Amino acid sequence: MMVTFVSQCEKKSLAKTRRVLDAYANRIGDNVWQTIITEEGLLMVKKLLRRTASKNTAVSCHWIRSRRRSDLLWIVGNRNKFNSEGIVPVNVTQKELLTDVITMKAKQDQLYANTHLQLLAEHLFAVGYLSERLFKNTVNNEEKNNLANIAYLAGCLHDIGKIDPNFQNWVRNDKRKDTGEDGQHIDVKKEFSFENYPRHNEISAMLLNFFEDQLKSLNIIQKEALNHIVYWHHAKPFRKKDDFDNIFKAYEYFRKQITEEEWQNFTTQILVVLESVNHLADQYGETNILNSKLLWEMKNVNEHLENFEYSAKGKSFAEFKSYSELDSFDKLRNKIDKNAYNNLLRACIISADRIVSSKSSEDLSEYIQSGRLLEWIENVTEEQSLLNVHLEAASTVFPMSERTQLQNNVALQLSQKKSIPVLAGPAGCGKTRIALEWARLQKAEKIIWVCPRVQVCQGIFEELTKEYLPDADIEIFTGEFKYTNEWGKETDEKDCFSGDVVVTTIDQILGSIVTHTNVDGLLPFMNAHVVFDEYHEYLPMEIFNLLFAELIANKNMHADYQKKALLVSATPHYYYLENILGLKQDDVVEMASFNHSNYQIQFIDYDYGSIVNNPFYKKYDNQTFIISNTALTAQLGFIYQRENENSIVFHAKFKKSDKKELFNEVYDAFKKEGTQKYDVLRSGPIVQASLNISADAMLTEMTSPENMLQRLGRLDRFGKNSAVNILSVAITEHVKNGKQLGAGKFLNTLNSLQTTKSWYDYLQNELGNNTFQLTQLYELYRKFYDSEIGKISAQQDLEKAIKQSIHLIGNKVSEPRVIVKTQKQEQKSKISRHSLRGDSRFVQLAKLDLEDYTNPIFLNEYAYHPPVDDISDYDNLTESLSIIRDSGLVDHLAAKHGRIDPSHPMKGIPATKMTLRKQMLEGGSCNAEYPLYLSYIQDDLDKINEPRHNHAVYYAICNQQAIGMIAIDKLEVFKNNL
Known part of the structure; x- marks a missing residue:
């Protein structure tokens, strides 16, 4: 590609940028360079310019497409030196123009609120x-x-x-x-x-404490x-030395700065x-x-001051x-x-x-x-829409059969509940239609459909646009996807969150209560009718279990019978409803199953770390789902049996483009009247909820009662099989005994080990090897939470999850923070260092060809390439920082990465300051531009003359499909069983 660089730098930045640009391009003018360059070379130029950037730096890069057309790719430094298209002004004046004259002058005897000079x-x-x-x-x-x-x-x-x-x-x-x-x-x-110096909101809050004894009544x-x-109406600024949590300390700083x-x-x-x-x-x-x-x-100011100095010392905002x-x-x-x-x-x-x-x-x-x-x-506060017209049409989509009448009756009961109603019902009973009918009876003018994961959003969006509300404005709004009415039809930025129905993730809604930027999003949330789909997934999740409860408490502020919220789940988790949300079993309306197929649960003992007699490494066919608790188990089983079965693997550890493609493949193959392109689906928990797909046989890893019933909902979902449907459940001795080892260790991290153990014991006692119908199993599920064993185990797991949430909140991960910057910086593809989803960081991986897993081929290519412009999205990957630390890769990168990537901000930090290097690596990886390299291609390894790290993580592929992120030491299981 041919590019042109234009420099508008000043002072010392002139020499710095010229050295970089002269090394990569030909100078064709005082401040202009041009060259033919690869994408990799262009990214290196951009990184090097950013390393030396200051407030006097201003360089634009244009891609020369033809003689008459060029596109702005990026600007490094001061954007004000260019217009929105990267064009440089060639005529300037220092004369005062008519449009520059300020029509209103500030008066010294007036107090103003802002730069508009509002009194x-x-x-x-x-x-x-x-x-x-x-x-x-x-x-x-x-x-x-x-x-x-x-x-x-x-x-x-x-x-x-x-x-x-x-x-x-x-x-x-x-x-x-x-x-x-x-x-x-x-x-x-x-x-x-x-x-x-305190900011004005801190001074305002300080005054409330100053006159606290006069806040009468x-x-x-x-x-x-x-x-x-008053204190939190602005985000908290980041300070190097934060003395400003203390009210009296803030007061002392303030008094020092004024006479x-x-x-x-x-x-x-x-x-x-x-x-x-x-x-x-x-x-x-x-x-x-x-x-x-x-x-x-x-x-009595002096008297107030004495009282304040006495009472405020040691007191925090x-x-x-x-x-x-x-x-x-x-x-x-x-x-x-x-x-x-x-x-x-x-x-x-x-x-x-x-x-x-x-x-x-x-x-x-x-x-x-x-x-x-x-x-x-x-x-x-007033939004007009035609949603109710569309809901009326949706209510007549299906003929008035016995099933439809029962669904309407359940919706009527839900609409008449004094408190927030809860819809419970087995998979396939029509919960989506019931929720829409509830909204119609409530005369909803807007619906916000809140889901726990993007994949659930995709399933709901598909149903609403294709089946129920084809003529309404249906919008999917997640971090990755922003489409309206049809997949791939981008929503204009100004129209985001304006659809008749907005299908979104819980993360987008929580932004209204843990950020400053999106805080006003809580008002449309309160005014809309909100459907919380598969809400049970938040229960074991740290922080989410409390913040979700806050959202429910917000909706409970509405008057009785007008709560404008509906909880939907096949597995309501009655203990959480009663003890955290304050809802009763009377608030739950259950929809009976129309699936009259017979089922049986068969428990299979196995060794978690072995291939021998391990059901996850066996060959399967005939429309079988193998759903494990981790992506790794799904990957290893797929790799081991790929040549022997017609299978597809799907989990969460793919880059964005592959995840989107594979989701469509899974849905099209296993939906009702699907293509049946594949016989076997090997998956992590990602497919267990709200996906309208079905299998004829299923193997699942032992898990919580909620996850088990959700997974069972994909087995003969449409009730077509005449033979007994077998749910095979693989369980280890550790899980049976509630020990935090092997598979039990993972369940413990999900805050569900004790409930899982008790659920296994309960099923053994109540069900044994008997066949059952779904309605019977859901009745057992409800009775489980009424039983002593269910209540005790649920309390243990829930207390553990809540305590972890309180600990994280104590670490202030939910506080709205702002970094006070002296100049505007690009904010593209960033992750908060205190993300609600944990400690995710952007990562880059080398590719690994596992077409023959006995002979892996390390490709000289990375999993994705950064975009060359400032507009396109990164097709990136993320991983938990704690997992990366545990593998030892951060220490490895701190020692080696500066020699591989000289444009990284870590470059130049001496080896004696290894802690600082690690801080730069971890902090920089919040930005997609500086990912943590969990593995290197051979060309980069040659630069440092080093072998591959024992725990390096690669992006595995084969001819059939991408396999996703996997550590090479996990492949040792195959060598041990050859």
Whole structure:
């Protein structure tokens, strides 16, 4: 490819970038280079430029497609030196143009809220007023009006810290600028730093503590909510030395930076602003909650100061999530409710703040004077759609058979529940149709369909678009896929999350309660009817089990009979429903199975680490599913029997393009009236829920009762077989005895070992070798959680999972954080270092050909190639950082990678600072541009003259399909059994 580089660098960056560009391209002008280059070479240039980049760097790269056409690939450094197409301005002027004249000048005697020069008192009142209205419109429950009062108070106080003289000096400056979606904070690069100065939300929260003894008529819960919202209405900045968790320490930093005269003016102006807010409320005809709840007086400032200095020492600002150690499930439910209230109040304040801050100061004054503030939130709270018309049509898709009538009756019962209803029913009973009928009876105008995994989203999207709602706007919205109505039809960015039905993952919804950027997404979530599909998967998952419970508590804030939420699962996990969500068995409506086939469970003893007599290494045919608890078991079985059976392997350890392709292959082959292209599916747990596929025989690894019943739901799903369907369950002695070894160790990490053991014992006692129908097994499942053995084991596993969640929350992985940057940086393909899904990092792997597993061929090619532009997505892979550390690969990379990739930020760190090298590697791998190399191609190994690492992980392939990520030491099992 032919490319052109254009440099607009200044000062020292000129020489640095010229050295890089001169090494790779021909200079055809003072600031222009051109060359023919490979994609690999172009990526190396980009990396080298980024290594030397500073605020004076500005280089654009253009791909010369033809004589008349070129495409911008990327820009390194200051994007403001180019337009959106990478074009350089050739004429400039320093004269003042008419469009540059500021029409409104700041006055020294006024207090302002932002760079729009909105008066602080007007801004506070408007945010308080709209926050209260947003809360009331969203919850629509008079029983929660006390919380609506907190929304008003928090809105009126959220920015009181902007009276800060330094903020006012900054905002009055003509060179001030809007600092982005995290709100407006002082932005003076050289003279000022938040490393030793509190941000305005911290000052606001500090003042609440300063006048705490005068927060009359507010109880402890209301005071805590008020403090939480005011402090967390902005994300927490990352500081190298974070003294700002301590309220008094923040106060000391603040006092050091202002004079005594400024402090006196600061305290005096607080009362002036609050009186102005009260006056605006009186003029607007608003009930003066602020005046009745807040009795701040400035005449005794010294007395307040003495009390504050005594009480605030050692006191911390509000924790983002109020969880401590697990005392009891009753107390835990109270904490869940408290956090849920904070979630919604915070969303209302931030949403109102963003709405008001987007207006001009003239508009704000005019709308307050004319009493028209409500007009600004009409489009937020009122959504019109034709969804109900489509739901009416969906209700008549199938003829009015006995099955349809029973489904309608179940939907009617669900719609009449006072609390949040739960739909339970065996696989294939029509839970999707029942959920849609429930939404129709509830007169839903929008449905958000929340799934635990992307693969479940894909299955639901397929059903809704092809079968139930072909004429409605059905949108799938996940991290990977954003399509509307048909697979591959990209959703325009401005239209995301606007479909009649939005099928999404729990991760997207949780973003509204653990981030700052997407916090306003909680309001449309509250206003929509929400279907939580296969929600049981969150129960053993750390953090998810608590945050999901918060979402349910949020929906419970709606009035009785109007909760706008439905839980759907074939396996409701009755213990979690009652003890964590506070729901009763009366809230569960069960749909009977229409599958009258007979089933039998046969337990098979086996040795987890051996091939001999191991059912996962045997040959199968005749539409058989082999579902294991790990991807590795599925891979090894596939590799071992690939030449002897017509099989496909599917799991989670593929790169994105392969995962998408293989999902389609699996679905098309095994769906109703499918192609039957394959006889055998070997899979991890990824296919066990909400995929409308069916097998005639099944082998599964012993697992929790929920997973077992979900997997069984893929066996003769459509009830066609006349012979008894055999579910073969492979179990080890460790699992039988509840020991954390072998297969038991893995189940323990999933917080389900004790329940699995008890479920095995219960089935042996209650079922034995008898045949049964699905309805009977689901009845046994319900009785299991009513039994003493079921309750004890469920409590053990659930307590373990909740304690791990509380520990992680204590490590602040759910806190919204922001890094204060001095210049805008690209944010492409990033993973949070504190991801809710764990500690995933981007990785790169060399390819391994396993066409003949006895003679593996190491290919001189990597699993994927980075895109050459800044627009295309990485076809990447991720892996858990803890797994990578345990393998010893991080230590290996720290010693070798700098010599293989000289463009990596680690390059140049001496070998004596190995800890720093590892930190750079692990931190850099949050960015797709700097993945952790878990294996190297031969060309790179030759650079360091080193053999392959014993635990290196490769991307295995064969002629038939990709096999996915696998460590080469795991292949030793074949050598030991040859």
